Amino acid sequence: KQEVTQIPAALSVPEGENLVLNCSFTDSAIYNLQWFRQDPGKGLTSLLLIQSSQREQTSGRLNASLDKSSGRSTLYIAASQPGDSATYLCAPQGGSEKLVFGKGTKLTVNP
Amino acid sequence: NAGVMQNPRHLVRRRGQEARLRCSPMKGHSHVYWYRQLPEEGLKFMVYLQKENIIDESGMPKERFSAEFPKEGPSILRIQQVVRGDSAAYFCASSPGTNSGNTIYFGEGSWLTVV
Numbered sequence: 001k002q003e004v005t006q007i008p009a010a011l012s013v014p015e016g017e018n019l020v021l022n023c024s025f026t027d028s029a030i031y032n033l034q035w036f037r038q039d040p041g042k043g044l045t046s047l048l049l050i051q052s053s054q055r056e057q058t059s060g061r062l063n064a065s066l067d068k069s070s071g072r073s074t075l076y077i078a079a080s081q082p083g084d085s086a087t088y089l090c091a092p093q094g095g096s097e098k099l100v101f102g103k104g105t106k107l108t109v110n111p
Numbered sequence: 112n113a114g115v116m117q118n119p120r121h122l123v124r125r126r127g128q129e130a131r132l133r134c135s136p137m138k139g140h141s142h143v144y145w146y147r148q149l150p151e152e153g154l155k156f157m158v159y160l161q162k163e164n165i166i167d168e169s170g171m172p173k174e175r176f177s178a179e180f181p182k183e184g185p186s187i188l189r190i191q192q193v194v195r196g197d198s199a200a201y202f203c204a205s206s207p208g209t210n211s212g213n214t215i216y217f218g219e220g221s222w223l224t225v226v
Binding site for chain 1: 115117142144146152153154155156159166167170202204214215216217218219220222
């Protein structure tokens with residue numbers, strides 16, 4: 001059974017700082033891994049999808065890496081902004097098609 | 112191209128009533144997933160459907176919960192005889208099919224409150 005852990009659970013940083021969010025998963029037999037952000041009272045917005053054959057994906061100030069064999073992924077946010085404040089969720093997807101979510105990292109970027 | 116549409120966004124039901132949550136997937140998407148997010152907890156998978164078929168319902172409670180995705184119309188998550196513990200956000204997601212490169216897109220959620 002896949003289990004996902006995200007560290008830290010919460011993070012507060014000043015604006016402009018670069019930061020790393022960590023995700024670990026127990027079952028390395030995955031097809032891909034997605035990172036999402038969730039704003040309070042809202043749905044999930046997909047940020048990046050990394051296929052199992054890839055090592056990293058980049059979109060703007062976001063960079064996600066995947067080390068499938070060790071069961072780890074990181075999301076790097078460069079030059080953080082107050083608008084980045086949200087909960088960030090990682091979700092590996094296995095052969096059963098379903099995403100398994102961690103509890104997320106709640107990020108606060110202070111102006 | 113509209114995203115995943117869910118309605119109602121907010122629903123209040125008294126204990127014992129029925130709740131029906133609807134989800135229209137993105138255009139061209141034939142795979143629908145339902146997830147539940149309880150207060151202060153992560154999202155939990157409930158059910159995965161394709162048109163007219165339930166593919167995986169391993170996350171669905173055994174009683175009172177059912178889901179369908181008919182040939183025509185939206186997917187429906189139905190909760191009968193609701194109890195306070197059913198209060199949660201219910202999210203629908205869709206994808207175009209089984210391909211490792213396919214992003215899964217989520218709707219804005221339906222917030223159910225049982226009073």
